[in-house]
Amino acid sequence: MRVHFIAIGGSAMHNLALALHDKGDVVTGSDDAVFEPSKSRLEAAGILPMEMGWFPEKINKEIDAVILGMHAKSDNPELLKAQQLGLRIYSYPEFIYEHSKQKTRVVIGGSHGKTTITSMVLHVLNYHGISVDYLVGAQLKGFKNMVHLTDDNDFIVLEGDEYLSSPTDLRPKFHLYQPNIALISGIAWDHINVFPTFENYVDQFRIFIDKITNGGILIYNEEDNVVKEIVEASEKPIRKIAYNTPEYSLSKGKTYLETPDGAMPIEVFGDHNLNNLAGAKWICQNMGVDEVEFYEAIASFKGAAKRLEKIAETSSSVAYKDFAHSPSKVKATTQAVKKQYPEKKLIACLELHTYSSLNSEFLSEYDGALTAADIAVVFYSPDAVAIKRLEEISKEQIEKAFNREDLIVFTDPVAFKTFLSQTSFEDSVLLLMSSGNYGGLDFDEVKNLLSV
Structure with a gap:
């Protein structure tokens, strides 16, 4: 498949470009500026644009898909050319959904904690040699890229961002994924330039719940009163699983998680991270990892980049x-x-x-x-x-x-x-x-x- 990225240098966009390149697709792209680390990573893969700027001549009918980044404007010359030629234009999340329509989609959403929970889940799966497609908002130790796509894996694990999809698609990204298994970690007003009131922001999570496939699973943090209220009020025909912060203790600067087999030392700390861990455990258990296997793997999780x-x-x-x-x-x-x-x-x-x-x-x-x-x-x-x-x-x-x-x-x-x-x-x-x-x-x- 031939794929062209408009605004290829973004954090998410360049990782998707690398994932498709690794998968064997022919990837091209443009941007008006590309900064590190995107620049070096794209250059190493041989897909860094030769010149900065927008070049409509790059757009032709041989391109199978155009992926439009948030950095691009609605009057972008390459976008206008793609529209003129009638090419298939995707926002980032639209493309991810199109890729994963036949997979079991696991989407972790929330105002906070979603990167850490997604990272915990991927760490556990990787520890046990379970291969999945994924999209996560931070670089993880042991993982080459922040995005990985295949034609063969049964599961895809997605960090569900509530920000807008593209300049021409103003829906929050996580509204497009239609999860089979979903999680909401917490709701605290954010992105006020897009969601001017708290109620308007909360509505996005109500819509997210409604997008879960019928018969799907919603895992939620019942210690967050807003989350608890909207989940319990939802009449969506799904299974609801509540979680809360597990018991733990501190000794000499070390955190010990209480498990059925006794206290277990872990590398992360803080109530919020222990709460995240509880959510990650339920995700993993619904992906076929039992409790003992989860504890064995999570003991070595040191956190995602820039998260404590x-x-x-x-x-x-x-x-x-x-x-x-x-x-x-x-x-x-x-x-x-x-x-x-x-x-x-x-x-x-x-x-x-x-x-x-x-x-x-x-x-x-x-x-x-x-x-x-x-x-x-x-x-x-x-x-x-x-x-x-x-x-x-x-x-x-x-x-x-x-x-x-x-x-x-x-x-x-x-x-x-x-x-x-x-x-x-x-x-x-x-x-x-x-x-x-x-x-x-x-x-x-x-x-x-x-x-x-």
């Missing part, structure tokens, strides 16, 4: 980076780290980087999000606010929103780096939470900071 990922450690200090940026994620992550290291000073740094987090009307959602930290720091770039064409926000607004008088706020990346370099991390935990990089922070240098 340990990046440095000395005899008296440790540093983590985490993708947390929404209020619920920030609060859960900060509390988990403090609970894991109760005797250490927690220095929690958060970058406000997304559209929602930089929106003045949304800021109040962060009330109490950093309460568990001993030292709380917020970084944001006024330039990022301007680029997103949002109303300016002040340090005073940030301080008021987080409801913390001693909050330290930085808007200059140099000043933030200076703060880190002049801070003593002895007997401390440094937690860096962001979906960005604090204006150019080299995370590899954090190890040096801790050892000073």
Whole structure:
């Protein structure tokens, strides 16, 4: 099959391009800019565009499918040419569904935890040599790409993102997958540029439930009141399985999960991650992995990239980076780290980087999000606010929103780096939470900071 990608450089798009290339399809693509690591990975596969930009002449009737990325605009010259020729144009999730129509589709959704749960499931399956197709939002140890597609595997495991599908398809991605087995981990308002009210956002999950195939299975976190309410209210003819946080204990900085065979040490920590683990267990059990096999495999799971990922450690200090940026994620992550290291000073740094987090009307959602930290720091770039064409926000607004008088706020990346370099991390935990990089922070240098 010949497949052309419009906006091939995106995180999800380039991984799908690599997956199809590995499968033996002929892959081409275009983009106006491709950054690392997409650039090197596409180049190594021989499918990096020779020139940056949009070239309608690349589009011809010999192409079997065009896949349109969110980065492209509705007036993209290549898209217009494809429409003119009557080619089959897919959004990313449309193509994934088309590929998986004859497979058992397992879709993990939720405002938070979906990447970790998907990663846990894939780790367990991989441990036991069970081959599945998959799509996950983070790079996993032991996996070449974030997307893997075959013609032969019976199952496909999908991280169900609620963001929009493409510039010409404004449906949330997870509405298109029509799962046979689904999971909802939690609901906390996000993507306010697309879903202007909380109720509108919750409606997307109601629709997701309605898209589950009749007779399918829905696994849900009953500790989340919103999730519990909409699942129990649904009249969809499906089997509903509730899960909650399992019993565990802490000893000398190690987490022990209570199992039928006694306490078992695990690599991840925090209530939210133990809750994620419970959801992953039910997914695996409904895919044919029994409880004993699940525990055996999950003991070695160290987490997905950027999800409470340990990046440095000395005899008296440790540093983590985490993708947390929404209020619920920030609060859960900060509390988990403090609970894991109760005797250490927690220095929690958060970058406000997304559209929602930089929106003045949304800021109040962060009330109490950093309460568990001993030292709380917020970084944001006024330039990022301007680029997103949002109303300016002040340090005073940030301080008021987080409801913390001693909050330290930085808007200059140099000043933030200076703060880190002049801070003593002895007997401390440094937690860096962001979906960005604090204006150019080299995370590899954090190890040096801790050892000073």
